[in-house]
Amino acid sequence: MSEQNKIDENELVNDNEGHRNIRVTIYEVARAANVSLATVSRVINCRGNVTSKTKERVERVIAEMGYRPSVVAKALATNRSTNIGVVIPSANYVYISNMLNGMIEVAKERGYNLTLFVTSNSHDDAMAMVEKVISSHVDGAIIFDDQLGEEDASKIASYDVPTIVINNLVKHYNVGCILFIYDAVLRNVINEKIKSQFQKPLVFLHVHNCGRILANAENIFIDTCRANNVEYHIMNVDDSYTKTYSAFMNYFKEHKSGYFVAYRDSIAASIINAATDSGLNVPEDVEVISLIGTKYANIVRPTISSMNIDMQEVGKKAVYMLNELGEGNLKNRVCEIDCSYLKRQSTKE
Amino acid sequence: MSEQNKIDENELVNDNEGHRNIRVTIYEVARAANVSLATVSRVINCRGNVTSKTKERVERVIAEMGYRPSVVAKALATNRSTNIGVVIPSANYVYISNMLNGMIEVAKERGYNLTLFVTSNSHDDAMAMVEKVISSHVDGAIIFDDQLGEEDASKIASYDVPTIVINNLVKHYNVGCILFIYDAVLRNVINEKIKSQFQKPLVFLHVHNCGRILANAENIFIDTCRANNVEYHIMNVDDSYTKTYSAFMNYFKEHKSGYFVAYRDSIAASIINAATDSGLNVPEDVEVISLIGTKYANIVRPTISSMNIDMQEVGKKAVYMLNELGEGNLKNRVCEIDCSYLKRQSTKE
DNA sequence: TTGTAAGCGTTATCAG
DNA sequence: CTGATAACGCTTACAA
Numbered sequence: 001m002s003e004q005n006k007i008d009e010n011e012l013v014n015d016n017e018g019h020r021n022i023r024v025t026i027y028e029v030a031r032a033a034n035v036s037l038a039t040v041s042r043v044i045n046c047r048g049n050v051t052s053k054t055k056e057r058v059e060r061v062i063a064e065m066g067y068r069p070s071v072v073a074k075a076l077a078t079n080r081s082t083n084i085g086v087v088i089p090s091a092n093y094v095y096i097s098n099m100l101n102g103m104i105e106v107a108k109e110r111g112y113n114l115t116l117f118v119t120s121n122s123h124d125d126a127m128a129m130v131e132k133v134i135s136s137h138v139d140g141a142i143i144f145d146d147q148l149g150e151e152d153a154s155k156i157a158s159y160d161v162p163t164i165v166i167n168n169l170v171k172h173y174n175v176g177c178i179l180f181i182y183d184a185v186l187r188n189v190i191n192e193k194i195k196s197q198f199q200k201p202l203v204f205l206h207v208h209n210c211g212r213i214l215a216n217a218e219n220i221f222i223d224t225c226r227a228n229n230v231e232y233h234i235m236n237v238d239d240s241y242t243k244t245y246s247a248f249m250n251y252f253k254e255h256k257s258g259y260f261v262a263y264r265d266s267i268a269a270s271i272i273n274a275a276t277d278s279g280l281n282v283p284e285d286v287e288v289i290s291l292i293g294t295k296y297a298n299i300v301r302p303t304i305s306s307m308n309i310d311m312q313e314v315g316k317k318a319v320y321m322l323n324e325l326g327e328g329n330l331k332n333r334v335c336e337i338d339c340s341y342l343k344r345q346s347t348k349e
Numbered sequence: 350m351s352e353q354n355k356i357d358e359n360e361l362v363n364d365n366e367g368h369r370n371i372r373v374t375i376y377e378v379a380r381a382a383n384v385s386l387a388t389v390s391r392v393i394n395c396r397g398n399v400t401s402k403t404k405e406r407v408e409r410v411i412a413e414m415g416y417r418p419s420v421v422a423k424a425l426a427t428n429r430s431t432n433i434g435v436v437i438p439s440a441n442y443v444y445i446s447n448m449l450n451g452m453i454e455v456a457k458e459r460g461y462n463l464t465l466f467v468t469s470n471s472h473d474d475a476m477a478m479v480e481k482v483i484s485s486h487v488d489g490a491i492i493f494d495d496q497l498g499e500e501d502a503s504k505i506a507s508y509d510v511p512t513i514v515i516n517n518l519v520k521h522y523n524v525g526c527i528l529f530i531y532d533a534v535l536r537n538v539i540n541e542k543i544k545s546q547f548q549k550p551l552v553f554l555h556v557h558n559c560g561r562i563l564a565n566a567e568n569i570f571i572d573t574c575r576a577n578n579v580e581y582h583i584m585n586v587d588d589s590y591t592k593t594y595s596a597f598m599n600y601f602k603e604h605k606s607g608y609f610v611a612y613r614d615s616i617a618a619s620i621i622n623a624a625t626d627s628g629l630n631v632p633e634d635v636e637v638i639s640l641i642g643t644k645y646a647n648i649v650r651p652t653i654s655s656m657n658i659d660m661q662e663v664g665k666k667a668v669y670m671l672n673e674l675g676e677g678n679l680k681n682r683v684c685e686i687d688c689s690y691l692k693r694q695s696t697k698e
Numbered sequence: 699t700t701g702t703a704a705g706c707g708t709t710a711t712c713a714g
Numbered sequence: 715c716t717g718a719t720a721a722c723g724c725t726t727a728c729a730a
Contacts, residue, residue: 005518005528005683022509025707036717041709049715068508072430072486073707075421076722083464092450094443101441104467108474113481115432115464118453125457132462137421159417160371169354179354241648269648276650299590299618300649301625334354374723385701390725397726398699422723425706 024067033061044069075137084322085138085161087117087129087145089211094294095264095311099144099166102315110323112139121209123147134159140322142166146211162325164318167212169334176321176330180213180309182339183220189289189307189341190224193259196349200257200287202232205271207239207263214263217291221261241266248274257285259347264292268304272346287347302345309339373416382410393418424486433671434487434510436466436478436494438560443643444613444660448493448515451664459672461488470558472496483508489671491515495560511674513667516561518683525670525679529562529658531688532569538638538656538690539573542608545698549606549636551581554620556588556612563612566640570610590615597623606634608696613641617653621695636696651694658688 026044030037035054042048043058050058061067075081084107088096100114107114117133119126126147133141133156141156144166157163157174166178194202204221207214218234225232237244248271257280262268268290275286282288282302290297293306314337324330343349375393379386384403391397392407399407410416424430433456437445449463456463466482468475475496482490482505490505493515506512506523515527543551553570556563567583574581586593597620606629611617617639624635631637631651639646642655663686673679692698 005526005685023707027707037708038710038717038719039715042716045709047709051715054715066508068480068483070425070486070707071484072421072424073722074709076419076425076724077707077709079722081421090450091440091446091453094446097440097443097446100465101439104440104465105469108467108469113464113466113485115462116449116453117462118457120454120457131417134417135420136462137419159415177354241644266644266648273648273650295590295615296645296648299615299622299645301622336354372723376723386724387701387703387726388699391700394725400699403699419723422706423725425708425722426724426726428706 023070024065026067026069029058029061029065029067032065033058079137081137081139082112083115083136083138084112084319085117085133085136085141086114087119087126087133087141087143087148089119089121089145089147091116091118093264094296095292095309096144098294098311099315099318102312102317103142103319104315105312106316106319106323110319112319119145119147121147126152130156134161140164140326142318142322143168146213162322164322164325166314166318174325176325176333176335178314178318178321178335178337180339181336182217182307182309185339185341186217186220186291186307187224190221190261191228193287193347194225194228194230198259200259201255202230202261203258204232204234204261205237205244205263205267206234207237207267210239210263213291217261237267239263239267241270245270245274249278252278252280252286256280259287260289262288262290265290265294265296265300265304265306268306268346269296269300272300272302272304283346283348289347293342297342297344305342305344305347307339307341309337313337372419373414375416375418378407378410378414378416381414382407428486430486430488431461432464432485432487433461433668434466434482434485434490435463436468436475436482436490436492436497438468438470438494438496440465440467442613443645444641444658445493447643447660448664448667451661451666452491452668453664454661455665455668455672459668461668468494468496470496475501479505483510489513489675491667491671492517495562511671513671513674515663515667523674525674525682525684527663527667527670527684527686529688530685531566531656531658534688534690535566535569535640535656536573539570539610540577542636542696543574543577543579547608549608550604551579551610552607553581553583553610554586554593554612554616555583556586556616559588559612562640566610586616588612588616590619594619594623598627601627601629601635605629608636609638611637611639614639614643614645614649614653614655617655617695618645618649621649621651621653632695632697638696642691646691646693654691654693654696656688656690658686662686 026037026040030040042050043055117129119129130152141161141163150170153163153165153170154172157172163175167180169177244267260271268288271288272282275282280286290304290306293308297304297306375386375389379389391399392404466478468478479501490510490512499519502512502514502519503521506521512524518526593616609620617637620637621631624631629635639653639655642657646653646655
């Protein structure tokens with residue numbers, strides 16, 4: 001322990017020094033201000049008429065005593081927690097962080113807090129989180145989790161908590177959906193590639209149990225290949241840069257070319273790096289696209305051609321919709337977010 | 350709107366179809382099971398002795414009615430919310446996401462939820478968040494925010510909420526600290542660089558209002574340069590890949606070399622990319638280090654030499670410490686986390 | 699083993 | 715404009 005960070009226990013601020021604001025209640029404030037708690041409640045909520053004189057007095061006492069209303073008690077009394085429960089598989093993906101950031105922005109301006117329910121990509125965990133969300137008495141829930149199906153969302157919603165589901169279509173009076181529309185775009189990308197004077201093996205990187213976006217993309221990929229009557233390959237990889245990099249360092253000992261469809265930027269980068277480190281050229285020998293592009297698609301070199309969804313916008317939209325759904329005036333239950341394709345350096349033409 | 354995502358309003362699950370579990374309370378369960386609410390409380394908390402027969406009956410009723418205990422009411426009654434408030438400047442930095450992930454992991458295994466208080470790098474916001482944390486009646490707070498000083502943390506702590514502060518030394522009986530120890534390491538890196546037969550301009554990238562880590566690093570940088578009696582430069586940049594990239598594309602029209610100390614990977618990458626795109630070589634002409642390395646330091650090419658802190662570990666440690674602090678048996682108020690330096694391709698030797 | 703009743707800190711509906 | 719008082723849904727002595 002470095003000397004300067006040493007703490008002398010006697011030096012600690014404790015009950016005697018720096019005052020201790022132990023949980024002053026509205027009742028104590030009322031007594032100190034010589035009014036009833038109803039009046040105090042009125043001034044802190046700016047509701048009802050209070051003489052400016054008593055109002056001032058109460059406010060002074062509040063400041064003096066360091067009174068902070070208990071959100072918990074308020075939630076119990078009003079049946080509104082000002083909390084939104086967010087169910088996600090992990091906080092560690094960049095695109096999820098982006099979404100979270102969008103949610104935070106709007107939630108803040110609307111006076112909500114976000115509480116996180118992370119499922120760790122496990123179904124059991126996901127079920128447990130559903131229960132937790134219900135118990136938590138949140139004012140609304142936003143679900144972006146592939147472990148959870150229509151029934152789960154409906155279950156939460158049926159407990160009177162308005163719910164927005166991202167990337168899944170749920171039909172329930174108390175649920176709104178945000179859908180990613182990328183079918184046509186992805187199909188087109190694959191089609192164009194096939195139509196070009198194309199010689200490389202077409203490879204889709206399958207990640208086990210990785211959710212709807214990838215599964216759906218895989219279907220589109222397969223479907224498009226079949227429709228064009230071309231051969232394709234499905235290759236299993238881990239959802240990890242390091243592991244996939246190793247796998248491809250091996251792969252490129254045998255294979256010297258390919259067009260690879262990867263789940264996200266890190267995975268795409270692992271292929272690009274492995275190819276380059278194996279003496280292959282990108283995009284001449286090896287081409288790669290990422291299905292979920294983030295800003296990193298533009299930072300790594302060569303830059304990665306990618307499908308893009310503005311996740312920050314998705315996050316914002318989700319909170320907007322939730323707010324409207326809660327107030328009973330959500331016009332469109334379903335919001336479709338278009339996905340774009342951006343060709344960068346990791347693919348030809 | 351694509352045809353398949355169209356929703357026919359009549360098709361929606363509503364109150365009549367799929368049952369609606371509107372807020373069954375413990376009282377209703379009690380009545381339905383023919384016991385008192387105390388008994389129901391006992392079975393859901395597995396506390397006290399209950400005949401296995403009545404227990405079963407109660408459990409059946411609970412399942413039938415779809416009863417879910419209200420966390421809010423429980424929190425009010427027990428004065429424990431099972432919530433941890435996390436104060437961060439943004440959820441959008443990779444190293445913060447990593448930390449969050451660590452917190453989530455431990456919080457989950459300890460039965461806590463995380464609720465986010467994001468300050469958006471603004472002091473006013475930060476002050477507002479302090480109030481919110483206090484009001485929220487969380488069981489503990491973790492602060493990783495440079496807008497907040499010792500008084501702020503102490504204030505939260507004085508409201509009887511155990512607090513862990515990351516990257517700041519706070520002396521208060523109810524506060525624990527996690528400190529990043531990188532002074533010696535960083536000093537050494539700069540020193541070594543200077544001691545080598547070094548010719549390039551030494552440049553520190555200053556980001557306005559970017560917090561303690563950077564400010565501290567800047568001091569160390571300046572101090573080390575002065576101690577060695579060498580010239581140095583401070584350059585103002587924005588905390589944004591795109592903007593800094595543009596700035597450096599310009600910069601490299603005039604300057605053709607330099608050793609740059611950047612805040613984080615994205616910023617470092619912007620310099621590397623701008624250098625490369627300007628026809629300069631990394632690390633021959635331009636060298637770059639990142640002060641907060643993440644996995645991306647290893648993904649971009651050339652890879653980025655960086656200072657590293659295991660933020661996931663920091664997150665886990667924070668929750669551990671908070672837990673112990675709350676239970677009154679935190680041995681060491683101050684936990685020092687060592688920072689390492691990893692030389693990669695963006696610097697010489 | 700089970701029930702009764704007080705209390706947690708608010709809001710909200712009444713009267714006054 | 716202000717004050718009692720009953721909720722809100724749960725836990726927890728204390729009694730039975």
